[in-house]
Amino acid sequence: MRPFTLKQLRYFVVAGELSSVTQAARKLHVSQPSISAAIHQIEEATGLQLFVRHHAQGLSLTPTGRQLLTRARQLLRDAEGLEKFAASLGEEVGGELRLVAFPTFAPLFLPQLLRQFADRHPAVSLYCDEMTQVDIVNGLQQGDYELAFTYDLEIPDDIAFIPLYRFPAYAVVAEDHPLSEKDRIGLAELATYPMVLLDWPLSREYFLSIFSHHQLLPHVAHRAKSMDMLRGLLANGFGFSLFNTPMSAFNAADNARLKALALEDDAQPLTMGLACLRGLRLSPAADAMRQLAQEIDTITDVFGASSAVTSRT
Template sequence: MRFDLIDLRLFCEAVDAGSITAGAERCALALAAASARIRSMEQSLGAPLLTRSRQGVTPTPAGRTLLKHARAVLDQAARLREDLGAFAGGASGEVRLLANTNALTEFLPEALSAFLAAHPQVSVDLEERLSDEIVGLVAEGVADIGIVAGTVNVGALATYPFRSDRFVVVTAVDHPLATQAQVRFAQVLDYDFVGLERSSSLQRFLTGKAAREGHPLRLRVQLRSFDAVCRLVECGVGVGVVPQTTAARAVKTMALSVIDLSDDWAIRDLTIVVRAIGELRPSARHLVESLRA
């Protein structure tokens, strides 16, 4: 068997994404070249590595074994680059960071800009995920660092406090809920919603909460940012659920009413999670230290 680092990374990315096409995109390879590489790996091994279906790809037993070792090899290769990078003037390399919607939109832009300015040889691969997904991916070694809601079970991962915030409801000033000081999420479900796009981890979270209440969200429009949500809410399109930090900023320039959510999950203590701080590569460890500061 002769698998190079590109083969191993492609295989890991394809499994993580559940698609050879997405894996090829992440590795900046043409789909034909990526498919040929994986077929060559299977021919070299003499056994299939992926089960292919209309829903995507999943690893076979042989593929799961390769996945475990491939991640270890890629991690060691990254550590080698970083250790040698120290001789070239400091920490270098790529850090994979996963964060939920709240952390990604409200707190990470400022925190990451400061870190990246101080570490010009480090790049950060940032992806938005649900908190429970992040815990699993960090535990598996797919990501170096995660930022999750403090309510999620993190298992054996090491944790560090990051920020605190809460979700609130925003409405137009003439909306029937506008005079309320506090509401339950179930009460808000009687009204039209302005939400984030379907790929947003927060939107998936709220959709799940609504389904458990037996009252699906009446989404009128879905947007890419909390600020855009507030703009449409101001125009009377519907109500929105946004972080309190967003609402406090928006009311300075928009005619909005801000209403507290009384549900326990509305309070959001954000937590940094890693497998073990001592196992992180220097660049990832520096990022954790920067985020904690």
């Protein structure tokens, strides 16, 4: 096998991301033959077909090409991290760390966690996005992110999950809602009122399953695509909703007009934790973030010690 270089891998990754030799050459400021030669060299070395060539329509990755692209991205990030580590001459951790988090709880604790991490490891370049569960899983599988803070919602077998916090579901109504005088509510009574549903993939299925588990079907009167819209609809009397992230941690003004009601019926809690591609060797930066996140004291101020998961796998 003739070896291929990191530069050739870089050319392959950019061409795969852009589905075009021409655009890759333009982005990397090299000639188109250089990109084509790099792809050819990697295909020759591995014996794999990485792309399907479409006349005048660019390239599309083959299934094996997509798998190699995921690993190549990680290898390039490791190499960049090694370069930054060597340049730092003594910094414990360096390189780039790309994170993604679920939007309901990310604003509540992640900025504090990132601040602590940056203070400990100033040589690391941090990038963090917010996405719903389906996109988070896809981002991990495609190598766009090394770590994710997310829920244990339909985690596939190729994703490893470290539980951190367990959040029970509860009902939320406006302070002038007919149910606001209660502190606890049964699902059967709750289902007689209009529901405002957080309409995100998997999230909506989870909240509806709490009712279906008890052979109940709520009347979904409104659907919200953001937490701000959800809280606004609740505060203005459009119905009840189910939350699981602690409401006391939100800072939105409408929270002053909302009340939480404990559920009297059993409801499967969600567990928030760290996820990464199974079998992937974490970079030093990612491993340092994992260790920091597992120091429970760093985020119990937001979520409370009672929700911490004490046994981890």
